[in-house]
Amino acid sequence: MTVPTTSQRLDDAELGWPDTLADYIGRHCPTEFPTGADKAAELIMAELVRPLLTDVERARSIAVALEQENAHLTEQAYRQPAITITVHGLPAPQGSKKPFRNQHSGRIQMTESSAKVKPWRQDVKHAALAVVEAAADWTVLDGPLAVSMTFTFDRPKGHYRTGRNAHLLRDAAPTRPSGMPDLSKLVRSTEDALTGVVWKDDARVVEYVRLGKWYAETDAEDVLSVPGCVIHVWPLAGQAVSSC
Structure with missing residues:
Protein backbone atom coordinates (compact mmCIF):
# COMPACT_ATOMS: atom_id res chain seq x y z
CA MET A 1 0.00 0.00 0.00
CA THR A 2 1.28 3.43 -0.93
CA VAL A 3 0.24 6.27 1.39
CA PRO A 4 1.04 9.95 0.59
CA THR A 5 4.10 11.12 2.52
CA THR A 6 4.71 14.37 4.44
CA SER A 7 7.02 15.56 1.66
CA GLN A 8 4.09 15.87 -0.75
CA ARG A 9 2.95 19.36 -1.64
CA LEU A 10 0.41 20.98 0.63
CA ASP A 11 -1.92 21.12 -2.35
CA ASP A 12 -2.43 17.35 -2.01
CA ALA A 13 -3.62 17.77 1.56
CA GLU A 14 -5.85 20.67 0.58
CA LEU A 15 -7.42 18.59 -2.20
CA GLY A 16 -8.83 16.24 0.40
CA TRP A 17 -6.86 13.01 0.54
CA PRO A 18 -6.88 12.93 4.38
CA ASP A 19 -10.70 13.08 4.34
CA THR A 20 -10.89 9.88 2.29
CA LEU A 21 -8.01 8.09 3.99
CA ALA A 22 -10.31 5.57 5.69
CA ASP A 23 -11.75 4.57 2.31
CA TYR A 24 -8.25 4.32 0.87
CA ILE A 25 -7.03 2.07 3.67
CA GLY A 26 -10.27 0.08 3.58
CA ARG A 27 -9.71 -0.72 -0.09
CA HIS A 28 -6.24 -2.05 0.65
CA CYS A 29 -6.98 -3.90 3.91
CA PRO A 30 -8.83 -7.20 4.37
CA THR A 31 -12.59 -6.68 4.41
CA GLU A 32 -12.88 -8.44 7.74
CA PHE A 33 -10.94 -5.59 9.41
CA PRO A 34 -12.97 -2.43 8.62
CA THR A 35 -12.62 -1.16 12.16
CA GLY A 36 -8.85 -1.44 11.92
CA ALA A 37 -8.84 0.66 8.76
CA ASP A 38 -10.89 3.37 10.43
CA LYS A 39 -8.56 3.44 13.42
CA ALA A 40 -5.49 3.56 11.18
CA ALA A 41 -6.93 6.50 9.27
CA GLU A 42 -7.85 8.28 12.48
CA LEU A 43 -4.37 7.72 13.88
CA ILE A 44 -2.70 9.10 10.77
CA MET A 45 -4.97 12.14 10.80
CA ALA A 46 -4.24 12.80 14.48
CA GLU A 47 -0.50 12.16 14.43
CA LEU A 48 0.52 13.34 10.98
CA VAL A 49 -1.91 15.38 8.90
CA ARG A 50 -3.54 17.72 11.40
CA PRO A 51 -0.22 18.86 12.99
CA LEU A 52 1.18 19.41 9.50
CA LEU A 53 -1.76 21.57 8.46
CA THR A 54 -1.58 23.47 11.73
CA ASP A 55 2.10 24.25 11.20
CA VAL A 56 1.42 25.38 7.62
CA GLU A 57 -1.38 27.69 8.72
CA ARG A 58 0.84 29.15 11.44
CA ALA A 59 3.62 29.74 8.90
CA ARG A 60 1.17 31.41 6.53
CA SER A 61 -0.07 33.72 9.28
CA ILE A 62 3.49 34.73 10.15
CA ALA A 63 4.32 35.36 6.47
CA VAL A 64 1.25 37.55 6.02
CA ALA A 65 2.08 39.54 9.17
CA LEU A 66 5.69 40.05 8.04
CA GLU A 67 4.57 41.15 4.59
CA GLN A 68 2.16 43.68 6.06
CA GLU A 69 4.82 45.00 8.44
CA ASN A 70 7.33 45.31 5.60
CA ALA A 71 4.82 47.21 3.47
CA HIS A 72 4.14 49.55 6.41
CA LEU A 73 7.85 50.19 7.01
CA THR A 74 8.43 50.79 3.29
CA GLU A 75 5.57 53.28 3.16
CA GLN A 76 6.91 55.08 6.21
CA ALA A 77 10.46 55.15 4.85
CA TYR A 78 9.40 56.60 1.50
CA ARG A 79 6.91 59.08 2.90
CA GLN A 80 9.50 61.71 3.85
CA PRO A 81 12.83 61.70 1.99
CA ALA A 82 16.02 62.74 3.77
CA ILE A 83 16.61 65.34 1.08
CA THR A 84 14.79 66.74 -1.95
CA ILE A 85 16.70 68.71 -4.57
CA THR A 86 15.19 70.67 -7.46
CA VAL A 87 17.67 71.38 -10.24
CA HIS A 88 17.02 73.89 -13.01
CA GLY A 89 19.06 73.40 -16.15
CA LEU A 90 19.30 71.18 -19.19
CA PRO A 91 19.85 67.54 -18.14
CA ALA A 92 22.87 66.09 -19.94
CA PRO A 93 24.10 62.50 -20.16
CA GLN A 94 27.42 61.13 -19.03
CA GLY A 95 28.55 58.34 -21.26
CA SER A 96 31.13 57.98 -23.99
CA LYS A 97 34.43 59.86 -23.90
CA LYS A 98 36.71 61.08 -26.67
CA PRO A 99 40.51 61.36 -26.67
CA PHE A 100 42.49 64.59 -27.04
CA ARG A 101 46.17 65.48 -26.84
CA ASN A 102 47.23 67.66 -23.95
CA GLN A 103 49.12 70.61 -25.47
CA HIS A 104 51.40 70.95 -22.46
CA SER A 105 52.29 67.32 -21.71
CA GLY A 106 51.73 65.87 -25.16
CA ARG A 107 49.84 62.98 -23.59
CA ILE A 108 46.52 61.60 -24.83
CA GLN A 109 43.73 62.25 -22.35
CA MET A 110 40.03 61.47 -22.32
CA THR A 111 37.21 63.98 -22.03
CA GLU A 112 33.42 63.81 -22.10
CA SER A 113 32.07 63.70 -25.63
CA SER A 114 29.11 65.87 -24.60
CA GLU A 133 23.83 74.29 3.53
CA ALA A 134 20.36 75.39 4.56
CA ALA A 135 19.94 72.26 6.69
CA ALA A 136 20.85 72.67 10.34
CA ASP A 137 22.67 69.38 10.90
CA TRP A 138 23.24 67.80 7.50
CA THR A 139 25.83 65.05 7.22
CA PRO A 156 10.61 70.60 -29.58
CA LYS A 157 8.81 73.22 -31.65
CA GLY A 158 7.85 70.51 -34.09
CA HIS A 159 5.43 69.09 -31.51
CA TYR A 160 3.22 72.18 -31.85
CA ARG A 161 0.85 73.38 -34.53
CA THR A 162 1.49 76.54 -36.54
CA GLY A 163 -0.19 79.92 -36.94
CA ARG A 164 -2.85 80.88 -34.45
CA ASN A 165 -2.81 77.30 -33.09
CA ALA A 166 0.91 77.39 -32.32
CA HIS A 167 0.14 76.91 -28.62
CA LEU A 168 -1.58 73.58 -29.28
CA LEU A 169 0.13 70.22 -29.58
CA ARG A 170 -0.15 68.21 -32.76
CA ASP A 171 -2.22 65.04 -32.51
CA ALA A 172 0.85 62.94 -33.25
CA ALA A 173 3.05 64.65 -30.63
CA PRO A 174 4.62 62.02 -28.34
CA THR A 175 3.63 62.01 -24.68
CA ARG A 176 7.14 61.22 -23.36
CA PRO A 177 10.67 62.01 -24.59
CA SER A 178 11.67 58.55 -25.84
CA GLY A 179 14.74 59.66 -27.82
CA MET A 180 18.19 60.77 -26.77
CA PRO A 181 19.61 61.27 -24.20
CA ASP A 182 19.52 57.84 -22.55
CA LEU A 183 17.89 57.80 -19.14
CA SER A 184 20.67 55.64 -17.68
CA LYS A 185 23.31 58.16 -18.78
CA LEU A 186 21.34 61.03 -17.27
CA VAL A 187 21.26 59.16 -13.98
CA ARG A 188 25.02 58.58 -14.17
CA SER A 189 25.91 62.24 -14.60
CA THR A 190 23.48 63.31 -11.88
CA GLU A 191 24.72 60.73 -9.37
CA ASP A 192 28.33 61.75 -9.95
CA ALA A 193 27.46 65.39 -9.24
CA LEU A 194 25.89 64.44 -5.90
CA THR A 195 28.91 62.48 -4.66
CA GLY A 196 30.57 64.19 -1.72
CA VAL A 197 27.61 66.51 -1.23
CA VAL A 198 24.60 64.25 -0.66
CA TRP A 199 26.22 60.84 -0.37
CA LYS A 200 29.73 59.59 0.24
CA ASP A 201 29.75 57.46 -2.90
CA ASP A 202 27.15 56.79 -5.58
CA ALA A 203 27.68 53.08 -4.93
CA ARG A 204 25.47 53.66 -1.87
CA VAL A 205 22.44 53.85 -4.17
CA VAL A 206 20.91 50.38 -4.02
CA GLU A 207 17.38 51.07 -5.21
CA TYR A 208 15.52 53.37 -7.57
CA VAL A 209 12.03 54.31 -6.47
CA ARG A 210 11.30 56.19 -9.68
CA LEU A 211 13.26 57.23 -12.77
CA GLY A 212 11.73 59.02 -15.71
CA LYS A 213 11.94 61.53 -18.53
CA TRP A 214 9.03 63.90 -19.08
CA TYR A 215 8.14 66.92 -21.14
CA ALA A 216 7.71 70.22 -19.28
CA GLU A 217 4.29 71.06 -17.85
CA THR A 218 3.07 67.48 -18.08
CA ASP A 219 0.55 66.76 -15.36
CA ALA A 220 2.66 64.27 -13.41
CA GLU A 221 4.44 64.19 -10.07
CA ASP A 222 7.73 66.11 -9.86
CA VAL A 223 7.54 67.33 -13.47
CA LEU A 224 8.74 70.94 -13.78
CA SER A 225 7.61 73.76 -16.05
CA VAL A 226 11.18 74.19 -17.31
CA PRO A 227 14.06 71.75 -17.97
CA GLY A 228 15.63 70.26 -14.89
CA CYS A 229 15.30 67.43 -12.41
CA VAL A 230 13.65 66.70 -9.06
CA ILE A 231 15.67 64.33 -6.87
CA HIS A 232 14.53 62.54 -3.70
CA VAL A 233 16.85 60.47 -1.50
CA TRP A 234 15.79 58.04 1.24
CA PRO A 235 18.16 56.25 3.63
CA LEU A 236 17.17 52.60 4.00
CA ALA A 237 17.00 52.16 7.77
CA GLY A 238 18.45 49.10 9.41
CA GLN A 239 20.78 48.17 6.55
CA ALA A 240 24.55 48.28 6.84
CA VAL A 241 27.09 49.18 4.19
CA SER A 242 28.58 46.15 2.40
CA SER A 243 31.78 45.96 0.39
CA CYS A 244 30.21 43.54 -2.10
Whole structure:
Protein backbone atom coordinates (compact mmCIF):
# COMPACT_ATOMS: atom_id res chain seq x y z
CA MET A 1 0.00 0.00 0.00
CA THR A 2 1.28 3.43 -0.93
CA VAL A 3 0.24 6.27 1.39
CA PRO A 4 1.04 9.95 0.59
CA THR A 5 4.10 11.12 2.52
CA THR A 6 4.71 14.37 4.44
CA SER A 7 7.02 15.56 1.66
CA GLN A 8 4.09 15.87 -0.75
CA ARG A 9 2.95 19.36 -1.64
CA LEU A 10 0.41 20.98 0.63
CA ASP A 11 -1.92 21.12 -2.35
CA ASP A 12 -2.43 17.35 -2.01
CA ALA A 13 -3.62 17.77 1.56
CA GLU A 14 -5.85 20.67 0.58
CA LEU A 15 -7.42 18.59 -2.20
CA GLY A 16 -8.83 16.24 0.40
CA TRP A 17 -6.86 13.01 0.54
CA PRO A 18 -6.88 12.93 4.38
CA ASP A 19 -10.70 13.08 4.34
CA THR A 20 -10.89 9.88 2.29
CA LEU A 21 -8.01 8.09 3.99
CA ALA A 22 -10.31 5.57 5.69
CA ASP A 23 -11.75 4.57 2.31
CA TYR A 24 -8.25 4.32 0.87
CA ILE A 25 -7.03 2.07 3.67
CA GLY A 26 -10.27 0.08 3.58
CA ARG A 27 -9.71 -0.72 -0.09
CA HIS A 28 -6.24 -2.05 0.65
CA CYS A 29 -6.98 -3.90 3.91
CA PRO A 30 -8.83 -7.20 4.37
CA THR A 31 -12.59 -6.68 4.41
CA GLU A 32 -12.88 -8.44 7.74
CA PHE A 33 -10.94 -5.59 9.41
CA PRO A 34 -12.97 -2.43 8.62
CA THR A 35 -12.62 -1.16 12.16
CA GLY A 36 -8.85 -1.44 11.92
CA ALA A 37 -8.84 0.66 8.76
CA ASP A 38 -10.89 3.37 10.43
CA LYS A 39 -8.56 3.44 13.42
CA ALA A 40 -5.49 3.56 11.18
CA ALA A 41 -6.93 6.50 9.27
CA GLU A 42 -7.85 8.28 12.48
CA LEU A 43 -4.37 7.72 13.88
CA ILE A 44 -2.70 9.10 10.77
CA MET A 45 -4.97 12.14 10.80
CA ALA A 46 -4.24 12.80 14.48
CA GLU A 47 -0.50 12.16 14.43
CA LEU A 48 0.52 13.34 10.98
CA VAL A 49 -1.91 15.38 8.90
CA ARG A 50 -3.54 17.72 11.40
CA PRO A 51 -0.22 18.86 12.99
CA LEU A 52 1.18 19.41 9.50
CA LEU A 53 -1.76 21.57 8.46
CA THR A 54 -1.58 23.47 11.73
CA ASP A 55 2.10 24.25 11.20
CA VAL A 56 1.42 25.38 7.62
CA GLU A 57 -1.38 27.69 8.72
CA ARG A 58 0.84 29.15 11.44
CA ALA A 59 3.62 29.74 8.90
CA ARG A 60 1.17 31.41 6.53
CA SER A 61 -0.07 33.72 9.28
CA ILE A 62 3.49 34.73 10.15
CA ALA A 63 4.32 35.36 6.47
CA VAL A 64 1.25 37.55 6.02
CA ALA A 65 2.08 39.54 9.17
CA LEU A 66 5.69 40.05 8.04
CA GLU A 67 4.57 41.15 4.59
CA GLN A 68 2.16 43.68 6.06
CA GLU A 69 4.82 45.00 8.44
CA ASN A 70 7.33 45.31 5.60
CA ALA A 71 4.82 47.21 3.47
CA HIS A 72 4.14 49.55 6.41
CA LEU A 73 7.85 50.19 7.01
CA THR A 74 8.43 50.79 3.29
CA GLU A 75 5.57 53.28 3.16
CA GLN A 76 6.91 55.08 6.21
CA ALA A 77 10.46 55.15 4.85
CA TYR A 78 9.40 56.60 1.50
CA ARG A 79 6.91 59.08 2.90
CA GLN A 80 9.50 61.71 3.85
CA PRO A 81 12.83 61.70 1.99
CA ALA A 82 16.02 62.74 3.77
CA ILE A 83 16.61 65.34 1.08
CA THR A 84 14.79 66.74 -1.95
CA ILE A 85 16.70 68.71 -4.57
CA THR A 86 15.19 70.67 -7.46
CA VAL A 87 17.67 71.38 -10.24
CA HIS A 88 17.02 73.89 -13.01
CA GLY A 89 19.06 73.40 -16.15
CA LEU A 90 19.30 71.18 -19.19
CA PRO A 91 19.85 67.54 -18.14
CA ALA A 92 22.87 66.09 -19.94
CA PRO A 93 24.10 62.50 -20.16
CA GLN A 94 27.42 61.13 -19.03
CA GLY A 95 28.55 58.34 -21.26
CA SER A 96 31.13 57.98 -23.99
CA LYS A 97 34.43 59.86 -23.90
CA LYS A 98 36.71 61.08 -26.67
CA PRO A 99 40.51 61.36 -26.67
CA PHE A 100 42.49 64.59 -27.04
CA ARG A 101 46.17 65.48 -26.84
CA ASN A 102 47.23 67.66 -23.95
CA GLN A 103 49.12 70.61 -25.47
CA HIS A 104 51.40 70.95 -22.46
CA SER A 105 52.29 67.32 -21.71
CA GLY A 106 51.73 65.87 -25.16
CA ARG A 107 49.84 62.98 -23.59
CA ILE A 108 46.52 61.60 -24.83
CA GLN A 109 43.73 62.25 -22.35
CA MET A 110 40.03 61.47 -22.32
CA THR A 111 37.21 63.98 -22.03
CA GLU A 112 33.42 63.81 -22.10
CA SER A 113 32.07 63.70 -25.63
CA SER A 114 29.11 65.87 -24.60
CA ALA A 115 29.94 69.52 -23.87
CA LYS A 116 26.66 69.78 -21.93
CA VAL A 117 27.52 67.32 -19.18
CA LYS A 118 29.87 69.62 -17.24
CA PRO A 119 27.33 72.49 -16.95
CA TRP A 120 24.67 70.00 -15.91
CA ARG A 121 26.82 68.49 -13.18
CA GLN A 122 27.55 72.01 -11.93
CA ASP A 123 23.83 72.82 -11.87
CA VAL A 124 23.15 69.65 -9.85
CA LYS A 125 25.98 70.27 -7.42
CA HIS A 126 25.02 73.91 -6.81
CA ALA A 127 21.38 72.98 -6.22
CA ALA A 128 22.41 70.22 -3.79
CA LEU A 129 24.79 72.52 -1.92
CA ALA A 130 22.05 75.12 -1.51
CA VAL A 131 19.82 72.52 0.15
CA VAL A 132 22.40 70.93 2.45
CA GLU A 133 23.83 74.29 3.53
CA ALA A 134 20.36 75.39 4.56
CA ALA A 135 19.94 72.26 6.69
CA ALA A 136 20.85 72.67 10.34
CA ASP A 137 22.67 69.38 10.90
CA TRP A 138 23.24 67.80 7.50
CA THR A 139 25.83 65.05 7.22
CA VAL A 140 26.82 63.25 4.03
CA LEU A 141 24.82 60.02 3.74
CA ASP A 142 26.90 56.87 4.06
CA GLY A 143 24.54 53.91 3.98
CA PRO A 144 22.23 52.10 1.55
CA LEU A 145 20.02 54.62 -0.24
CA ALA A 146 16.91 54.70 -2.40
CA VAL A 147 16.65 57.43 -5.03
CA SER A 148 14.04 59.02 -7.26
CA MET A 149 14.94 61.21 -10.26
CA THR A 150 12.42 62.89 -12.55
CA PHE A 151 13.99 64.67 -15.55
CA THR A 152 12.11 67.40 -17.40
CA PHE A 153 12.76 68.51 -20.98
CA ASP A 154 11.27 71.20 -23.21
CA ARG A 155 9.16 70.01 -26.09
CA PRO A 156 10.61 70.60 -29.58
CA LYS A 157 8.81 73.22 -31.65
CA GLY A 158 7.85 70.51 -34.09
CA HIS A 159 5.43 69.09 -31.51
CA TYR A 160 3.22 72.18 -31.85
CA ARG A 161 0.85 73.38 -34.53
CA THR A 162 1.49 76.54 -36.54
CA GLY A 163 -0.19 79.92 -36.94
CA ARG A 164 -2.85 80.88 -34.45
CA ASN A 165 -2.81 77.30 -33.09
CA ALA A 166 0.91 77.39 -32.32
CA HIS A 167 0.14 76.91 -28.62
CA LEU A 168 -1.58 73.58 -29.28
CA LEU A 169 0.13 70.22 -29.58
CA ARG A 170 -0.15 68.21 -32.76
CA ASP A 171 -2.22 65.04 -32.51
CA ALA A 172 0.85 62.94 -33.25
CA ALA A 173 3.05 64.65 -30.63
CA PRO A 174 4.62 62.02 -28.34
CA THR A 175 3.63 62.01 -24.68
CA ARG A 176 7.14 61.22 -23.36
CA PRO A 177 10.67 62.01 -24.59
CA SER A 178 11.67 58.55 -25.84
CA GLY A 179 14.74 59.66 -27.82
CA MET A 180 18.19 60.77 -26.77
CA PRO A 181 19.61 61.27 -24.20
CA ASP A 182 19.52 57.84 -22.55
CA LEU A 183 17.89 57.80 -19.14
CA SER A 184 20.67 55.64 -17.68
CA LYS A 185 23.31 58.16 -18.78
CA LEU A 186 21.34 61.03 -17.27
CA VAL A 187 21.26 59.16 -13.98
CA ARG A 188 25.02 58.58 -14.17
CA SER A 189 25.91 62.24 -14.60
CA THR A 190 23.48 63.31 -11.88
CA GLU A 191 24.72 60.73 -9.37
CA ASP A 192 28.33 61.75 -9.95
CA ALA A 193 27.46 65.39 -9.24
CA LEU A 194 25.89 64.44 -5.90
CA THR A 195 28.91 62.48 -4.66
CA GLY A 196 30.57 64.19 -1.72
CA VAL A 197 27.61 66.51 -1.23
CA VAL A 198 24.60 64.25 -0.66
CA TRP A 199 26.22 60.84 -0.37
CA LYS A 200 29.73 59.59 0.24
CA ASP A 201 29.75 57.46 -2.90
CA ASP A 202 27.15 56.79 -5.58
CA ALA A 203 27.68 53.08 -4.93
CA ARG A 204 25.47 53.66 -1.87
CA VAL A 205 22.44 53.85 -4.17
CA VAL A 206 20.91 50.38 -4.02
CA GLU A 207 17.38 51.07 -5.21
CA TYR A 208 15.52 53.37 -7.57
CA VAL A 209 12.03 54.31 -6.47
CA ARG A 210 11.30 56.19 -9.68
CA LEU A 211 13.26 57.23 -12.77
CA GLY A 212 11.73 59.02 -15.71
CA LYS A 213 11.94 61.53 -18.53
CA TRP A 214 9.03 63.90 -19.08
CA TYR A 215 8.14 66.92 -21.14
CA ALA A 216 7.71 70.22 -19.28
CA GLU A 217 4.29 71.06 -17.85
CA THR A 218 3.07 67.48 -18.08
CA ASP A 219 0.55 66.76 -15.36
CA ALA A 220 2.66 64.27 -13.41
CA GLU A 221 4.44 64.19 -10.07
CA ASP A 222 7.73 66.11 -9.86
CA VAL A 223 7.54 67.33 -13.47
CA LEU A 224 8.74 70.94 -13.78
CA SER A 225 7.61 73.76 -16.05
CA VAL A 226 11.18 74.19 -17.31
CA PRO A 227 14.06 71.75 -17.97
CA GLY A 228 15.63 70.26 -14.89
CA CYS A 229 15.30 67.43 -12.41
CA VAL A 230 13.65 66.70 -9.06
CA ILE A 231 15.67 64.33 -6.87
CA HIS A 232 14.53 62.54 -3.70
CA VAL A 233 16.85 60.47 -1.50
CA TRP A 234 15.79 58.04 1.24
CA PRO A 235 18.16 56.25 3.63
CA LEU A 236 17.17 52.60 4.00
CA ALA A 237 17.00 52.16 7.77
CA GLY A 238 18.45 49.10 9.41
CA GLN A 239 20.78 48.17 6.55
CA ALA A 240 24.55 48.28 6.84
CA VAL A 241 27.09 49.18 4.19
CA SER A 242 28.58 46.15 2.40
CA SER A 243 31.78 45.96 0.39
CA CYS A 244 30.21 43.54 -2.10
